[in-house]
Amino acid sequence: MASAEVKSPSIRARIQAFGGFLTNMVLPNIGAFIAWGILTALFIPTGWVPNEQLAKIVGPAITYLLPLLLASTGGRMVAGQRGAVMGTIGAIGLIVGSDIPMFLGAMIIGPLGGWVIKKFDKSIENKIPAGFEMIVNNFSIGILGFLLMILSFYIIGPVIESGNNIVTSAIKTLVATGFLPVLSLINEPAKVLFLNNVIDQGIYYPLGMQETLKEGKSIFFTVASNPGPGLGLLLAFSLFGKKAAKRTAPGAIIIHFLGGIHELYFPYVLMKPLTILAMIAGGMSGITVFNLFNAGLVAGPSPGSIFAYLALTPKGNFLGIILGVLVAAAVSFLVTSIILKLDKKTDEEEDFSSSVERSKSMKSEGKQILSSSIDRVTTNKVSKIAFACDAGAGSSALGATTFRKRLQKNNINGIEVKHFRIEDVPQDSDIIVVHKDLYERARLTHRDKKIITIENYIDDPNLAQLMSELEQS
Known part of the structure; x- marks a missing residue:
């Protein structure tokens, strides 16, 4: 696609970018969230070892x-350290002026503060008299931060709190009426389209x-x-899938269920779109069980590993949490198995192995098969390959390592391969490798970069094609 006209990004791509921004605001602070979750699980009156002093x-x-950490990180992402300071100043106005924890507000005001100071710095660039840089830098943050803090206290905070109350009331109504499982109709399709971070970090x-x-x-x-x-979907593919899908599913199970990298099962759903019904059914059944047992976690499990689930399960909730996971897996497995057994088609495009073989056999014909999904590369100049994903710590790390x-196995040296968000x-970077939906x-x-798209991080024809080109360079 290097020579093709660059099209305007779709709405989905923009939403994905927004979700990625939220993720990268939260991700560096996950340790603090987990620390707070452990503190809560242990020392509140219903915890494992209630302690009135530590519970304070x-x-x-x-x-x-937690909100100040989020605001600081968001501001830093936009305008470095000055943005972090501005975002934190603005966040304190939100916090003091509201009656709820201002997580969503912090994720708004932090980047906003960074944007304000970035725009100001740009406007005065090369206009500060020599010797006055420090006083201008310090007082600009002081004055603009003061104004943002007052604005947050009187206007931004109350608006965010009102919006939060509306969303909270709507979801509490779903809980009270027993319709909470219908959220899976949104959650599961959003996940395979890489929009889950918008929902998770922005709402849940x-x-x-x-x-x-x-x-x-x-x-x-x-x-x-x-x-x-x-887990249920990958188990079904392990038993009833075809060729490469069946061969790679067991390995994907380990990485998904134990490692918590859910992106590993996305290609299987995209390969057989009807299996989204299995994911929705599994998600609904899991939420139903969690609801019936009044089960919950003390913090967001990141990554979504079974180990993280168990580590963040509070006292008296293990039965409900474990059953919710197992029932969801069983339902998803059953529905996926039925779909796979009824599907008698053999589609080369859907089959990983046949796609790899087809790409090799058509290589001599100008490699046209990859013209719509791979940027052509000049392999004799490749020195750095970047695997990229939403947060730069999950599927991209797996792909880069593999x-x-x-x-190394093919004795190809001198090429640096790393993972990034x-x-x-x-x-x-000479080449960027991403999932096709990203x-x-x-x-x-x-x-201006050369981008290769893939569908599977374990066994993908485009990666096989790239490896073949590198071998011949």
């Missing part, structure tokens, strides 16, 4: 520490933290992160 940390941590995490402060746990942490549906080992891919988002950020 719970409220201030969720009210001040803030709601979950608020509920945990009052109840000591929240079901909201489970409605989109349950590893059960993906491809690096294949290079899409926005952090170095400018000196192509538009990658192109949005790296318009």
